[in-house]
Amino acid sequence: MMKVAWLLAALLVAGNSWAEADQARAKKIVMGSCFLCHGEEGESASEVFPKLAGQHAEYIAKQLENFKSGKRKNTAMIDMVSRLTPEEMEALGKYFAAKSAPPETVKDPDLAAVGRYIFYKGNKFSGLPSCATCHGKDGMGTASLPRLAGQYASYVQAQLKLFGKRERTNDNAVMHSVAANLSPLEMAAVAEYVSGQ
Template sequence: MKGRFIAAGLGLLLAAGGALAADLKRAEEIVGGRCFICHGMEGEAASALYPRLASQHADYIARQLADFKSGKRKSETMAGMAADLTPEEMKALGEFFQKKPATHSQSADPDLSGVGRYIFTKGNQYSGVAACVSCHGPKGYGTPQLPRLAGQQALYIENQLKQFNTRERNNDNAVMHSIASKLTELEVKAVSSFISTLE
C-alpha cells in the first residue's frame, strides 16, 4: 500500500516536471518570437530604455503582463505584445526570465552612485524619502510582489520614477507615488545609477 502511494507521488512529480518543461518551451518560443527584440533572449535588454528581466520575480512579471493586457499599466507596445497571452503563458514567461542570470552595470560616476547608495540605504530624512531597502531589501532583490531592482538599467529606473511621480504609472504600490514625488532630479539619477550597479 505504501509503495502505491510513493509510486503515485512520483508519478505526479514527473507529470508536474513535464508540464513545467513544456511551459518553459512555450515561453522560449514566445520570447524568440517577440520579447527578444527589446528584452533579449536572456532578459539582458537590448537598450537602456528597456528593463532587464533576467532574475526578475516570476509572479511580478506575470502580474505586469496582465496589467499591460488589461490596460491597467499603460504602454501601447506592451499592450500589443501581451494582448493574446494566456495567464498560463504569462506565468511561464515569468518562470523563464526568473531562471536567467542577472547582469549589472559598472558605475560611470562613483560620486553620483555614492549619493544613490545613501538614498537607497538611508533615504532622505529631510525630505521624507524612505530608504529603498525598506521595501526592496538591502541587496535590491525585492519580493514576488515587489520588483527586483538590483542590476536594472539606470535609464529605465529613472523613467519609472518619473512616471510614478506624474502618475503615468499607477498600477503598482501607491507608496511609490509619494516617494517619487519627493525625489530631486539629482536623487533620481543617483539612486538609478547605484541600483544599476547592484549584483
C-alpha cells in the same frame, strides 16, 4: 506504502514534464517577439527596455496582465500581450526569473555613492524613506515589488519620473509619494546605485 511512493514519483515526473512544456512554450513566445526588445535571455537590447532576467516571476506575470488590461500604459506592450493567456504570462515570468542578471558597471561612482546613501537611509530632511525598506537590502525586491538590482539606471530613472508624475499607476501607490519626494539628483543617484547592485 509502495503505492504512495509510486504516486509521488508519478506526480514528480508529471510536474517536471509540465514545467518543461511551460518553458518550451515561454521560449517560443520569447523568440517570437519578446527578444526584439528584451533579449533572448532577458538581458535587454537597449537601456530603454527593462532587463527581465532575474526578475520575480510573479511580478513579470502581473506586469504582463496589467499591460493587457490597460492598467499599465504602453502601446507597444499592450499589442504584444494582447493574445497571451494567464498561463503563458506565468510561464514567461518563470522563464525570465530563471535567467541570470549581472549588475551593470557603474558609470559615475560619486553619483552612485549618493544613491547608496538614499537607498539605505532615505533622506530625513525631506521625509524620504529608504528604498531598502521595501526593495530589500540587496535591491532584490519581492514577488510583488520589482528587483532593482542590476536594472539599467536610465530605465529606473524613467520609471521613478513616471511614478512621481502619477503617470504609472498600476503598481504600489506608495511609490507615488516616494517618487514625488525625490529630486532629479536623487532619482539619478538611486538609479545609478541600483544598476551596479
